[in-house]
Amino acid sequence: MANDISAKLAVLIDADNAQAAIVEGLLAEVAKFGTAHVKRAYGDWTGTSLRSWKEQLLAQSIQPIQQFSYTVGKNATDAAMIIDAMDLLYTGRFDGFCIVSSDSDFTRLASRIRESGLTVYGFGERKTPKPFVAACDKFIYTENLAEPVEIAPVESPVPSxxxxxxxxxxxxxxxxxxxxxxxxxxxxxxxxxxxxxxxxxxxxxxxxxxxxxxxxxxxxxxxxxxxxxxxxxxxxxxxxxxxxxxxxxxxxxxx
Missing domain, CATH: 3.30.420.610 (LOTUS domain-like)
Incomplete structure (x- = not known):
């Protein structure tokens, strides 16, 4: 899987499942693989839980996609992302997809996109289930992308x-x-x-x-x-x- 900066990528973010602090590092990482022609973040923007995302949406020109939570315990955001991903796949305009989530619900989506010959880059926390990690061509842990803070937490020493x-x-x-x-x-x-x-x-x-x-x-x-x-x-x-x-x-x- 060689990196091609001319590759056209679709970046789909599960904002309910990802932290706004990673966005700048995330997009810098995406730029190593190609150009983000589509940048969408999914969630219920009518509530207060995604307040930290709103500044990033404007600064990074990310399109917010509204998805109401119809039923408690059911993730409507995942379904909306999957539907949009398939719609974008069928246009034939993209070389790869970047799926930003730590949710195993996207395992089959990643596999389906790869079956069509496109590259899938996954981004999620270390807790991401292994099946989703394995379904991607390349998976990057978002802990490696978070912006450093003024008072950094105690980190594990570099292995000898x-x-x-x-x-x-x-x-x-x-x-x-x-x-x-x-x-x-x-x-x-x-x-x-x-x-x-x-x-x-x-x-x-x-x-x-x-x-x-x-x-x-x-x-x-x-x-x-x-x-x-x-x-x-x-x-x-x-x-x-x-x-x-x-x-x-x-x-x-x-x-």
Whole structure:
């Protein structure tokens, strides 16, 4: 799943289920994947529970979609989002959808959109049920997008290299991806490694481990070689990675 900034995206936000504080970071993240041609936020705007959203709607040019809560315990907002998503899908004007919610009700919607060949980016809290996370091509936890506050809460320390190396799931994920993307010499483009990792685990994000970029995480682990190679055509250098276990042995030649 390569990022294409020319991709046309529809951003659908379950305002009943997401925090207004993430909006700026959310749209910045969306911009990495394409251009948001549609930005809609769904909820009951007649009440007071969504008051914090109203300033963001104006500042970010997000269209509010009114949805009354007809019955207590039934989420009419989810149904409205699903209907609109299918209507937008059928127009054939979009390359992908961004679904912002931590609700498992959108699992089938994500699967249906992907069945049509479009990319689905999910955004939700860490409590998001795994089926919805897995149904998306890429899932970003909104805790990584929240704006920092003046008095920051106590955060968990960044894992040490030994802790990272002791994370069997993480190590298997990265090593398998490096092996899959590598040539005979064991070297693999880091971008290809990240692409494979996302295919295997849609919610993978180096920020979950305290690193803004995959390169920083791989370097911190200390078990991989990293090289930055110039392409020679004026384009940015390409980062390559190799498992140190693949380092070729020196050949012994007879005199």
């Amino acid at each position: 290299p030994s802790q990272l190396r002791g994370d069997t799931s993480l190590m298997n994920l990265i090593r398998t991806a490096v092996e899959a993307a590598s040539g005979d010499d064991g070297w693999a483009p880091l971008a290809a490694v990240g692409h494979i990792i996302t295919k295997q685990r849609s919610d993978f994000d180096p920020r979950n481990y305290g690193y803004p970029k995959l390169g920083g995480l791989v370097t911190a682990i200390g078990l991989f070689e990293i090289e930055r190679r110039d392409t020679g055509d004026g384009k940015p250098a390409v980062i390559w990675v190799r498992d140190r276990r693949r380092r070729p042995e020196k050949r012994v030649t007879a005199d």
